Amino acid sequence: MRRYFGRKLFVYALTFFIAMTVNWIIPRFMPGDPVQSRLARASLQSPEASAAMQAYYERLFGLDVPLWQQYLNFWASLARGDLGISIWLFPQPVGDIILGAVPYSLALLLPAILLSWVVGNWFGAYAARNRWLDNTVLPVGYVLTATPYMWLALLLAWGLGIVAGLFPVGGAYSFALTPSATPEFVGSLLQHWFLPFLSLFLVALGGWAIGMRNMIIYELESDYSNYLEALGAPRRLVRRYAFRNAMLPQLTGLALQLGTLVAGSLLTEIVFSYPGLGYLILQAIRNQDFFLLQGAFMFIVVGVLIANFIIDIVYVLVDPRTRIQMQGGAA
């Protein structure tokens, strides 16, 4: 078992290294020069001042050394926990900006993913044994999964936000307020949170419900269910087994979803101007902010890797088949 996890950890470390290298390369090969565009915005008149500013910024951002050295410096500062300084929100450190955005993303995605998973599985499991529910859940589920996310989000924003005026459609809280622990501010947070949350919840719900329903039906028709029934096992036992076994792929699915947690809300945050990580990525690309982009991507990579590691562990814990194959492989 130790060898198994040792091997896994090595693979994860390697993946992290490669992914971070790619993250470093990509912004640098994007067209455009962040320093130039900063200068253009500053609209300095004299060329000397301009040249001096350029040299200043290039040294500040560490762009004045050869690429290979920039690359080494990147790892060196990463090891110190330093993600660099943002170009877009100069001179804030990237780390601070990201830490400011992560809670918004998590507050949006964690409840949306977990609740849609729980509710979806619940509906799916009931649909598998109730014809009336099946006839409702299935079509609704298919419609929900087939709806393009953008479309659903815009529909919600338009219907519940603009037409009905029930919820605000942009930002994380009302600009008239300053962040504080007052009920008024928390209320505003919740109001702004609801629509983006609902859109994520709805779009994931159908998939879970259909997946669970199909898995349970598959398990109920499998040989072991048939055998139990032939031996007169009550429906309760057969269902319990089917439910348990149907949960296994759903658990993997959940862990995978959690892995894309940070990146998963990109579209939502754009549609609802919600200041999470996805919104940061959009801004970083627009402003050619190498460092912010690198930092945001690092969070995503780490998120995916951690989630995968969790899947590995969860699977070993819940599925004897994996556990045994693993022991066989390590023996």
Place this chain on the structure above:
Amino acid sequence: MSLKVRDLRVYYRTLAGDVKALDGADFELADGEITGLVGESGSGKSTLGKSLIKLDGRMRYVSGTVELDGAELPVRDSARMNDFRFREVSLIPQYAMSAMNPTRKVGRMIADLLESRGERFRALRPELVRRLELVGLGEQVLGRYPIELSGGMKQRTVMVLSTLLDPSLLIADEVTSALDVSNQRAVAETLAGFRDRGFVKSMIFVTHDVALVNQIADTITVMYAGRLAEKGPAKTVVNSPRHPYTRMLISALPEVGVSHGERRLSGIPGSPPALLDPPAGCRFRDRCPLAFDKCEQEPPFAEVEPDHSVACWKA
């Protein structure tokens, strides 16, 4: 008589109409009798087996009664039938390799099943272990997951589990088809041993392999196109069959008594009629060399000598 089946008809409901997969079975099993149920693929052997314990979703009872040890078996009422399953009628499925829940330890699964049927696992455990040892398995299989057992071990575990409550009737549906020749013999002999020890009273052993049946069965029952063609003592059916179909079946064997693994009963020209809308009269008519006018009426499954019945006008 341990089992008495009268005019049992079970059809498959399909969009095109009813498939008459079992169309009027009349037979008996004596106490301690093992009958080998043979016939071509699609002749209704599994349908007959299932009709005595639990139907598949698309099957439907049309008529018939089943009596086990003098009491009527409520085959048509699945809920009432549940009390009889496992205790009175049990089954070793063809899919023994996948018959156990892969995510539950064998012992836990057996405990769950027994407790759900109102039996005490603790009380039955010693007997379970004794029987596992009888088939060459140790107590430790109970602590394993099915995936940790070989195919043969799974098969033997299922054999022991299915017969644990000493059912009166055991249906073994093609339990040997997936095995190699030496294991086929061993499994068949183990089942015969179960009967000798009184674990089961009577048994229907479904197979394609007439040679194998000849070794363990007391009687042979031949099915053709959803009907019984012949049933009699194994020796009689093999050595002097009376139904033309049985005769062709036996003569198609290279050498009775030597088993060459799975042998499809296929050396007979022509094919059985479609069961969706079978022709009236004897269903073997199209392939029968002896067919004559009268065969347009259905021949009764009648005794030609004690314990030997044949459905043929020429028998």
